[in-house]
Amino acid sequence: MIQVPRGTQDILPSESYKWQFVEKKLFEIAKNYNYDEIRTPVFESTDLFVRAVGGSTDIVNKEMYTFQDKGDRSLTLRPEGTAPVVRSYIENKMQHNVEQPVKLFYVAPMFRYERKQKGRYRQFVQFGVEAIGVEDPLIDVEMLSMLMHIYQSFGLKNLKLVINSIGDIDSRAQYNKALVEHFSPRIGEFCQDCQTRIDSNPMRILDCKKDRDHELVKSAPRIYDYLNDESKAYFESVKTKLDELGIKYEVDYNLVRGLDYYTHTAFELMSDAEGFGAITTLCGGGRYNGLLEMMDGPDKTGIGFALSIERLLLALEAEGIEIPENKGIDLYICTMTDEARDAAGTLLHKLRKRGISADMDYENRKLKAQMKDADRKNAQYTVVLGDDELNSQSASLKEMATGETEKLSFDEIINTLEEL
Incomplete structure (x- = not known):
């Protein structure tokens, strides 16, 4: 794999x-x-x-x-x-x-x-x-x-x-000379990289991860004294x-x-x-x-x-600092018939274009399973579309946290959610 x-x-x-x-x-x-x-x-x-x-x-x-x-x-x-x-x-x-x-x-x-x-x-x-x-x-x-x-x-x-x-640059040049004099007598005790750096860039010896605890690193001249x-x-x-x-x-x-x-x-x-x-x-x-x-x-x-x-x-x-998770969607549309599923796709298109996050079931599951999916997606509101809703072009908008419902036309549902 x-x-x-x-x-x-x-x-x-x-x-x-x-x-x-x-x-x-x-x-x-x-x-x-x-x-x-x-x-x-x-x-x-x-x-x-x-x-x-x-x-x-x-x-x-x-x-x-x-x-x-x-x-x-x-x-x-x-x-x-x-x-x-x-x-x-x-x-x-x-x-x-x-x-x-x-x-x-x-x-x-x-x-x-x-x-x-x-x-x-x-x-x-x-x-x-x-x-x-x-x-x-x-x-x-x-x-x-x-x-x-x-x-x-x-x-x-x-x-x-x-x-x-x-x-x-001038201060660094003077400091590098001092480092060469300091490290050269015992440079053989350092790693191969530092033995190369003594000629190319002796300041890098101070930054070496392998030899950072060497006594010569701790006793090295201070750069401030050469500024x-x-x-x-x-x-x-x-x-x-x-x-x-x-x-x-x-x-x-x-x-x-x-x-x-x-x-x-x-x-x-x-x-x-x-x-x-x-x-x-x-x-x-x-x-x-x-x-x-x-x-x-x-x-x-x-x-x-x-x-x-x-x-x-x-x-x-x-430090135990948690980042807030902006989890959930504004609306979940539950459907009861094939015609309702088709209409839900059209309604989703209109909702999303108005800046409303919305989703629906794509697996043709039963209504109870769809409501569980709405909970998993942390939907703030749901509507259920069936034949009656399609005929009247309206549905009950349900607020999931309180269970309160309001009968609204499809256009009113879009406007209400946009305001909320």
């Missing part, structure tokens, strides 16, 4: 209403912050992610779904959302838009070949936001404010916001504004994030809820000065974050 591919899932109707609820709220919050939706292709040129995400990252080296198309072009299913959005910003010359920064959001499936874990899939859905075109601590704070707003709006309380500054004055001032402005807004945070000097394009502000949001799982990160992001130029774009800066809807739902479950 053909089954769903490993690391993916079917989202059945018993669960899909949760996704609809979450996505609707995310759309509403994004619009409140004046972000507009962007939709990019599911696959892009492989070179986009190699250049933007970084050749030394696990995403590029181990996790991408890459294939050759019939034109012998190397294409990759998108593993993250920032690079495609930035590519679109450059290609569509959005730097010439009157309003800057250009504020965009997306809800889209991403693909990474990684080991399946609780709340992590090889196909997963990300909600992400990007603000491109302006470098200002207020934009960074807006991102963090929006991030906290999203999770708190669902009622989540066990949250921990962690921030750091990776500094500008130049401009980078320190930028970070202090971000923290000061967060304090003014009452947004609680912790500074983690080892937080570097997993992608190569981050500069200045980097952040993660974690869940402290009991039972959430060993991997506590809910969301992450940061500023990416220089990314657009790296992709042959204009000298513009950006900042963004992305969250997994799967892990958001997992956090809600861990």
